[in-house]
Amino acid sequence: xxxxxxxxxxxxxxxxxxxxxxxxxxDTTDLIGLFAQADLDQLDATLDQACKAQAEWSxxxxxxxxxxxxxxxxxxxxRAEDLGRLLSREEGKPLAEGRGEVFRAGQFFTYYAxxxxxxxxxxxxxxxxxxEIDVRREPVGVVAVVSPWNFPTATASWKIAPALCYGNAVxxxxxxxxxxxxxxxxxxxxxxxxxxxxxxxxxxxxSTIGQRLVEHPSxxxxxxxxxxxxGKGIATAAIQNLTKxxxxxxxxxxxxxxDDGDLDLAVSVALGGAxxxxxxxxxxxxxxxxxxxxxxxxxxxxxxxxxxxxxxHALHDGTQIGPVVSAQQxxxxxxxxxxxxxxxxxxxxxxxxxxxxxxxxxxxPGIFLNTTNDMRINREEMFAPLAAVIKVDSxxxxxxxxNDTNFGLTSGIVTRDLARATHFRRNARTGVVTVNLPTAxxxxxxxxxxxxxSSYGPREQGKSAAxxxxxxxxxxxxxxxxx
Ligand code: NAP
Ligand code: MG
Numbered sequence: 281x282x283x284x285x286x287x288x289x290x291x292x293x294x295x296x297x298x299x300x301x302x303x304x305x306x307d308t309t310d311l312i313g314l315f316a317q318a319d320l321d322q323l324d325a326t327l328d329q330a331c332k333a334q335a336e337w338s339x340x341x342x343x344x345x346x347x348x349x350x351x352x353x354x355x356x357x358x359r360a361e362d363l364g365r366l367l368s369r370e371e372g373k374p375l376a377e378g379r380g381e382v383f384r385a386g387q388f389f390t391y392y393a394x395x396x397x398x399x400x401x402x403x404x405x406x407x408x409x410x411x412e413i414d415v416r417r418e419p420v421g422v423v424a425v426v427s428p429w430n431f432p433t434a435t436a437s438w439k440i441a442p443a444l445c446y447g448n449a450v451x452x453x454x455x456x457x458x459x460x461x462x463x464x465x466x467x468x469x470x471x472x473x474x475x476x477x478x479x480x481x482x483x484x485x486x487s488t489i490g491q492r493l494v495e496h497p498s499x500x501x502x503x504x505x506x507x508x509x510x511g512k513g514i515a516t517a518a519i520q521n522l523t524k525x526x527x528x529x530x531x532x533x534x535x536x537x538x539d540d541g542d543l544d545l546a547v548s549v550a551l552g553g554a555x556x557x558x559x560x561x562x563x564x565x566x567x568x569x570x571x572x573x574x575x576x577x578x579x580x581x582x583x584x585x586x587x588x589x590x591x592x593h594a595l596h597d598g599t600q601i602g603p604v605v606s607a608q609q610x611x612x613x614x615x616x617x618x619x620x621x622x623x624x625x626x627x628x629x630x631x632x633x634x635x636x637x638x639x640x641x642x643x644x645p646g647i648f649l650n651t652t653n654d655m656r657i658n659r660e661e662m663f664a665p666l667a668a669v670i671k672v673d674s675x676x677x678x679x680x681x682x683n684d685t686n687f688g689l690t691s692g693i694v695t696r697d698l699a700r701a702t703h704f705r706r707n708a709r710t711g712v713v714t715v716n717l718p719t720a721x722x723x724x725x726x727x728x729x730x731x732x733x734s735s736y737g738p739r740e741q742g743k744s745a746a747x748x749x750x751x752x753x754x755x756x757x758x759x760x761x762x763x
Contacts, residue, residue: 285463287318287483290329291476294322296484302459305372305603306593307638312370315459318482318489326451327498329477330422334449336475338419346396348472349445353389355468356382356437367433367461368594372602372641373557375595385437385465388724388741392445395743399446412757417750419447420524421500424493426486426514428506429455429605430560430663433465438724439503440469442745444479451480451499453490455506457606459483486510497521501748503740504528505562507661508733515736526737526748528562528729530661531689533719534682535565536704538675539573541694545716546574547581549694553718554667555589555645558601560609562734563690563712563720567658568669569681575671579649582669583628586645591634601665603640610641613664617646620657620668626650631666653681661687675700683709688731690719711735 286293296316304310337345356363364379371378401416423443427436436452443450454462466481482489494502494517501524504514511527518525535553537546553565570578594602604610610633617631631646648668651658657668672678682691692714693704701715711730712722722728727739738747 283313285313285315285459287316287322288466288470288479288481289318289322289326290480291333293470294318296322300456300459302370302457304369304640305605306369306595306640309639310369312460315456315463315483317484320489320492323451323482323489323492323496326477326480326482327422327496330449330451330480331498333475333478334419334421334447337444337449337478338447342396342399344473345445345447346393348474349389349393349396349441351472352468353386353393353441356386356389356433356465360386363433363461363464365595366464367458368602370458370460371429371432372594372605374599374602377557378594381431381434384724385433388434388437388441391724392441392745395442395445406756410758410761414755414757416753416755417446417746418753420749420751422449422451422498423749424496424499424502425450425452426490426494426502426504426506427452427454429458430557430562432458432461435505436462436465438728438741439505440479442749443503446746446749448501448749449478451482451493453482453484453486453493456483456485491517494518494523495520499523501525503748511736524737524748526740528735528740529733530663531562531687531730531734532567532659532661532685533563533565533687533690533692533710534567534569534685535691535719536678536682536693537568537570537574537578538678538693538695538697538700539571540697540700541574541716542696543574543577543581546578546694547585549692549716549718550582550667551585551589553692553720555586555601555665556718556720558604558643559645559665559667560605560663561720563722564663565692565719566662566667567653567681568667569672569678570669571675571678572671572673575669579628579669583647586647587629589645591642591644592636593638593640601645603642604664605641607641609663610643613643613662613666616657616662616664616666620648620651620655620666623655623657624650625655625657625668653684659685679704679707683707686732687734689734690714690730692717692719711739
């Protein structure tokens with residue numbers, strides 16, 4: 281692929297003044313392509329066109345909208361193999377995960393295709409005689425979608441699908457490190473029966489094109505997934521225009537392993553939660569809070585399990601953990617390994633650069649032992665194949681430790697005790713809680729989001745998405761007959 285991959289602005293594919301290289305983190309000699317960087321004039325032009333297109337789109341019949349979303353979803357699911365391969369090639373997750381992500385992205389579109397037909401309102405009698413009330417949802421307008429690299433197709437899809445479903449226009453600024461997946465999804469959307477300019481792709485740096493997008497007065501709502509500092513900056517920009525904003529950010533998720541659980545299950549849940557996606561998931565189990573009674577037995581199996589995991593090229597058979605996404609991320613990960621050790625944690629395994637036949641960012645999965653919850657490695661999101669074990673003496677201490685964080689996206693418990701499972705489910709201060717399952721891995725038809733620094737604004741996914749992508753209108757209707 282040596283042609284320049286273009287942006288999709290005001291309904292046309294357009295080059296920019298500059299382009300960037302996209303390279304494979306499994307093998308940096310593999311150039312995936314060159315990607316145009318949208319300029320600020322193109323952004324202005326596409327936002328103008330988006331406003332016009334949105335009015336047209338919201339007037340489309342519901343079945344016509346439904347067909348558009350269904351086509352996009354079906355094509356993603358049918359092409360999960362080749363698009364998953366492209367995703368894994370640029371992001372570094374093993375092929376099975378890349379394929380699974382694209383398929384899931386398709387499911388977001390087919391789910392919201394169905395929601396196009398299910399846009400029910402409410403009605404009520406007024407407190408005034410002879411007056412009826414009709415409450416309906418209307419589109420917000422033009423939605424800016426700003427998405428991260430770690431789920432380049434799924435995260436964008438769980439925003440774009442509901443935005444379109446509820447009658448909005450979309451301007452998408454994907455992460456610049458995974459532009460190929462963005463172009464691939466845009467090619468599918470661009471081929472549909474939609475008004476010119478309803479959907480735009482503006483690739484470029486967050487600090488330039490992203491910043492201008494979130495500051496733009498033509499944007500009615502911003503849906504962002506990414507880091508806390510960038511999220512705070514976006515909220516600050518949004519408030520200047522009183523733009524609606526929804527943000528999903530980092531986390532520091534904990535898995536509590538109780539003394540009454542199945543130990544092998546606990547180990548597989550912990551390994552999957554900690555190292556799936558190379559640990560680069562906002563839902564990763566980076567704190568493993570383990571009851572003292574099973575601590576030693578759990579740790580022995582956990583370390584053996586981590587050491588047995590196969591790190592390798594994302595596209596090769598048998599790879600369980602791919603490379604980390606970039607040189608910068610790799611450096612930050614190694615810094616955290618050094619930090620943990622300087623804080624007094626014991627590195628039981630991994631956390632090191634691996635030599636491979638390919639020039640990529642390969643890191644062995646690392647486990648810290650003898651850690652306390654106040655260490656920085658247990659407070660800050662590392663976004664790395666690193667997990668820390670925290671030993672506790674009781675269930676109560678486990679719950680308190682799980683909740684002792686500024687974040688609050690997911691948490692989990694491994695236990696056979698129904699009373700504990702129930703108590704945990706009710707008292708964990710996170711937006712998602714799991715019982716005998718990894719903290720990562722969620723469905724598409726139910727709400728997703730967190731508390732504390734992890735989220736801001738209405739929940740995403742499922743029916744909850746309507747809260748953000750629509751605005752409610754309350755109509756009072758009288759028959760017009762004088763009383
Ligand atoms: P990031 O650095 O915050 O970037 C996220 C997106 O924001 C990218 O598209 C980025 O563009 C853009 N951006 C950066 N600066 C901007 C600005 N000033 N104005 C507007 N947009 C701007 O996060 P990341 O490194 O891509 O992703 C990792 C983070 O995402 C982690 O913290 C992780 O926890 C979080 N995450 C959260 C969830 C969730 O649902 N809670 C899910 C997945 C990931 P460029 O990078 O192209 O410059
Ligand atoms: Mg970043």
